[in-house]
Amino acid sequence: MIAVHPLDHVTEQLWAPAFSRSGALRAVVDPAPDQEWRTVESYWLVPNAESARLLVPRRPRTTASRALTNYRRLRTPGTNVARFALGAAARLGVPLSASTVEVQVRHDAPPGTADLLPLARLSEALGRQVFASTGVRTSDNRKTMLQLVDAVGEPVGYAKVGWDEVTDRLVATEGDVLAAIGGGDGPVRAPRLIARLDYLGHPVTVTEPLPADARGSLTRVAEPTSEELFALTPVVRHARIAETGQLRAVRARLDEALDAPHVRELAGQALAVSAEVAAHDVPLPVTDRWHGDLAPWNRARDAEGRLWIWDWENAEPDAVAGLDALHWAFSTQRLAARDVDRMSLPDALAAANHHLAAIGLGEADRAVVAAAYAVTTVERACTIARHSGTWETAFISPDGLAHLLRQAASRQESS
Amino acid sequence: MASTTEIKARVPRPAMDLANWTTRQWGLATAARRGLPDFLVIGTKRGGTTSLFNYLLMHPGILGLYPQVRGRKSTDYFFRNLHLGEPWYRSHFHTDAHLERATRRLGYRPQSGEASPFYMWDERIPERVHELAPSVKAIALVRDPVERAWSHYQERVQNGVEPLSFPEALEAEERRTAHELERMRNDPDYHADAWDWYAYRQRGVYLPQLETWTATFPREQLLVLRSEDMYADVQSAFDTTCEFLGLPSVELPTRKTFNASARAPMPESVRAELTDFYAPHNARLEAFLGRSLHWS
Structure with a gap:
């Protein structure tokens, strides 16, 4: 290169x-x-x-x-x-x-x-x-x-x-x-x-500028509480996950990705898992949007303890509740991961579990949302790779993404 | 004059940690010479547990958890800290020598105890307590479950763990807490925050909770107080508790409420639904207690 x-x-x-x-x-x-x-x-x-x-x-x-x-x-x-x-x-x-x-x-x-x-x-x-x-x-x-x-x-x-x-x-x-x-x-x-x-x-x-007293250290700022996590992305309705705009859009982009030879296989695997996710027929809480990249590097707390969240460019409307909680857990894990290609979806789910329970998701629902998160992560990487024509700049390799999908599929089966 | 809490707030965190570690080590080193609780205030959550325990600490014959300067209410031993072992639990109570000195000074043996609303809510706990301290006396406060549920919800909101509205939270309760009881039964060390935090409705069904204690302890070792009676007449509830514990009653220096939270009005539709839900449960509790509770 x-x-x-x-x-x-x-x-x-x-x-x-x-x-x-x-x-x-x-x-x-x-x-x-x-x-x-x-x-x-x-x-x-x-x-x-x-x-x-x-x-x-x-x-x-x-x-x-x-x-x-x-x-x-x-x-x-x-x-x-x-x-x-x-x-x-x-x-x-x-x-x-x-x-x-x-x-x-x-x-x-x-x-x-x-x-x-x-x-x-x-x-x-x-x-x-x-x-x-x-x-x-x-x-x-x-x-x-x-x-x-x-x-x-x-x-x-x-x-x-x-x-x-x-x-x-x-x-x-x-x-x-x-x-x-x-x-x-x-x-x-x-x-x-x-x-x-x-x-x-x-x-x-x-x-606007962030407050001068906002602290954003990756480790020393208190994590978002469940109340904070959903304060700007409230639940607005309950629906089957297949009926959420976010999952529909993800599946549509995966369909498009099938055209690109270097992402086809992974996109196909993600579509298969998304079909299992979409088959979950229990109405779930749906937020008006999810942030899309709520991670320790996109938040700070000011001197009064208010949580500031920025970088909303990956937000998507009409998303099943819990995606941000899982992304937060996954991103936190990523900060300490020795090998991003072997990150654990069950660990992320365990770390996010209290937030998912807080928003009213039952246990089986939580596994479905975790699978939806895995599909979303894979789709996002596939879409970027499709546009850039390469996997070279991806933070996680196709092998790591396939590993994520396998974990999602097995969670679904055991739930 | 600064209160103990204010003084503690001024002490640097590392110094506090060192002091806590040192006293705990001393407590552990002398655990064999330390006793066990005489009483437990077991609940209910948002029913005045903290207030009653603080009133009891005003009694010269009640000793707080060791070291008393920390002002701790609970060890959480029976549901969260069981793995730390009996010596660790004993390290929170006073030495026999200390009790003997206090007995000589008072003219009667002082008593020790702790308070945790989870002790009434976790069905595994009575047996665990019985195994360790079969003569312990348990004090339960029961409050109008409709008001209790609302107060519990508001406390969770204040703690930042409740993103749902009250009706939504009640509707989601079963999903939030499903399988937790099963897990607790299968895993002695399992503790579920969701079981503690979100069981707004179920936690107001008091009779099964009290029955886990009476199934393990003689009925006369359980005192059930009505929270509203304590709110209306603190001294009277305190006197009843002292009599139950076999302590002489004393005049309380203060009757202020502890750990109260700001109140907002409960949605009326929810109140009506909860009132209907609890009516048969309250009736059974009244039959068990042999008195009317005069709840909504």
Whole structure:
């Protein structure tokens, strides 16, 4: 496989639409002085150009410093040590890296050309100049998430930017869901939507900053209670699982996946298990949606103990209750797993059992929901692999997914 | 002046853990010289168990669990901590020497006990208690089961484990708790939170719970109090309990309620349904107790 320069990912996910609209825009690493081009945005490539993981705005210095050190309670102490060292260096004007990337506009470009850039559009939508830092994303469903700050480095929010068919749908979904939730007013909150805009045909969703006192350590924040787990995704009806929109959509996507040779076998196995799931004829509690990726890395608690849940891009409507509880358990297991291909569905079910009982699922129902979760996980991986044409970027291999399905099938049989 | 609870809250967690570990080790090292409970307050949940136990602790002849400064109400030994063994359980009670000193000071032998509403709800417990302490006296508080169910539900909501509305929770009760009793019968070490948390309706059917105790202990070793009687006249309920335990009664310094929760009104339709459900069960309980309970 040919190595891709980190900046190519950023360009693909962030600037490509503007660059394709105007040849008078470009992004260049360490450009030589050139009278023909004027820099409009400038970022440190941290730690270096060849293995950049972070883009930090170069100016103003305070902005650069704060962009590195905001949200410190969401990071591990080790990461914070590095961030604070970098933040102090930025404040003193010490270079953070040997390399920069400059976003430039050609001198002879028509007026307004620079306004095509996403940061200019965000500044316009938010009514003030904003600066952004961002990580370099290379995984499945990669997309740019900009951490926005103002001229003095105060957090303004987060912006997610779609760049292809898949990520456009994810970003739009998150916008729709956050608009519907409206932030929440109880013990569980989702960041409020502060802007939605179109970036040359791609959706952008901007959410409010997380509270400065929100703690997001993976291990030291209390797990969601059952009440919290269902606070933003309440039960709205009871129905057979076959009649839920979520399972229907999953099965439809698995049907489509049968067309792709490299996912066909797994999709077929998942369809077989989904047929067993769909045969369960007991009405089950159905939530208006499930979060879709409720995991320790997508939540924090503020100083008053309120739970904040973000990253709703995988949410799906009309889902059997309990999928989020199982995903939470599975994701927690994943954090400690030596071999993700051998993760245990029964262990996840045992860990989620109290939540499933809390929402009113009987024992046999819980095994069915666990099987539905396994099918959903496999379908999601199949769909990504179908779009990307490869399994190379999947967090779990086809063998691991088949293992998951076998466990789901045996749970079903023994329940 | 700061209360014990306030002082404890100021002590750093590691220091508290060390103190607890040290006292428990001492308790274990001297377990052979320690006694067993004289009484157990066995329930019912949301029926005033905590309040009655705290009133009893105000009696000079009642000793709290060792070490008393921790202010613990229960060991949870008979359903959660059985695997820790009898010496561990004994480590929570006072030494014979301590009891002798207290006896000399008081002029009568003081008594020790603990309180857990699960002791009435877990049918395995009476036999376990009998095996260890056959002369123990049990005190049960029974409360209007309709009010009890609602209070129990509200407590679960406050504890963050109840995502359903009260009617939904009642409807889901059987599914939530199915097979748990069977598991408890098959596995002596099994403890189900769902059995404790979500049995809002079944836990108000008191007679079978009391019968597990009378099937194991002589009837005269069980005192059944009506919670409403205690709420209305704390001193009187306290005096009755002291008489049952063979202790002289004393004037209580306070009659405040402990572990009460804020009340919201119960949905009327649910109240009516529960009232109908409990009517025959309450009638059988009244026959068993030989008195009217005057419940809804």
